[in-house]
Amino acid sequence: MADVNPVLLDEQLCFSIYSASKKFNHFYQSALAPFGLTYPQYIAMLVLWEKAPLTVHQLGDRLELDSGTLTPLLKRLEKQGWVSRVRSQTDERQVLIHLTEMATTKRDEVYSRIGQCQNLLGMSGDEIDSMMSELVTVKEQLDNVSHRRLITKEVDKVN
Amino acid sequence: MADVNPVLLDEQLCFSIYSASKKFNHFYQSALAPFGLTYPQYIAMLVLWEKAPLTVHQLGDRLELDSGTLTPLLKRLEKQGWVSRVRSQTDERQVLIHLTEMATTKRDEVYSRIGQCQNLLGMSGDEIDSMMSELVTVKEQLDNVSHRRLITKEVDKVN
């Protein structure tokens, strides 16, 4: 136990990101209150507005969520009238998520609302771009480490 | 509906942060597998290792979590032997969270493990500092907007 340094919460990038993520979550939940959408429901709708219909799997690829999360989320979106879930005719394993007429109609209202609320944040495009590119780097590192399974293998090997 | 611009998932800072937060979560969950700690349990332990005992409220202030989340989380930490939950003698409304002997003993092991795993990420201190200071700015903006309740008031006023 020679190389031990204290780990302080306030110095942890992970906590900054975790905390920011929760704040964004609340921000959009409030912003979208008129539409009754949660943040995860909202990002699902964003993807569908870009390109519907999509299978659960395709949607999950974009959102980095699996069917364990998406199935109940999509059932709630269906109950609230945003999407319909239809078994594919050509491959009955798949479920296609279609937009309803209501979702198509309300798309621009949501886009507009989001645009207005984001303006309140007063962040320039450059600030946002710079931050996002740094986040890409971090995420790539995290993916690399997980993918190479370094965490459980290489660290243990050292000990 | 004049000012409508499409909202694309890949251009959303919120999604970059949301996604990074989930990846960090997995990273630490793997890193801490030998100790059986989840990420939220780990950050709770970090705070307690800095300064225990703390009341549920004090811990919640640091972690930005309320008793609805912390009470069950702390019960699980207690069941696994990391903390003890003790009603304060001087104010019976409060519950003090103490470290167990096991937690004190294992602290440096966890610190060391975290240090090693973080090294695998290959991020310089400067990179981390720069990112964290940008995140502070974003979080302040989000706090301001929520606090001033701009989302539901000022935007609606415009319409």
Place this chain on the structure above:
DNA sequence: GGCAATTTAATTGTATACAATACTCTGGAA
């Protein structure tokens, strides 16, 4: 053509998050 391996969703079980509510305790005002 038949069947094992794979793919796709759904389900189950555990652990966060958080709003809203309930409950108990404390300190102060009448």
Place this chain on the structure above:
DNA sequence: TTCCAGAGTATTGTATACAATTAAATTGCC
């Protein structure tokens, strides 16, 4: 002293997340 507003924690209900398993459909390979 009694009463009550407020503080601190727990509980309830809803909605994510995700690992692991299940079940059904499809594909590949012989």
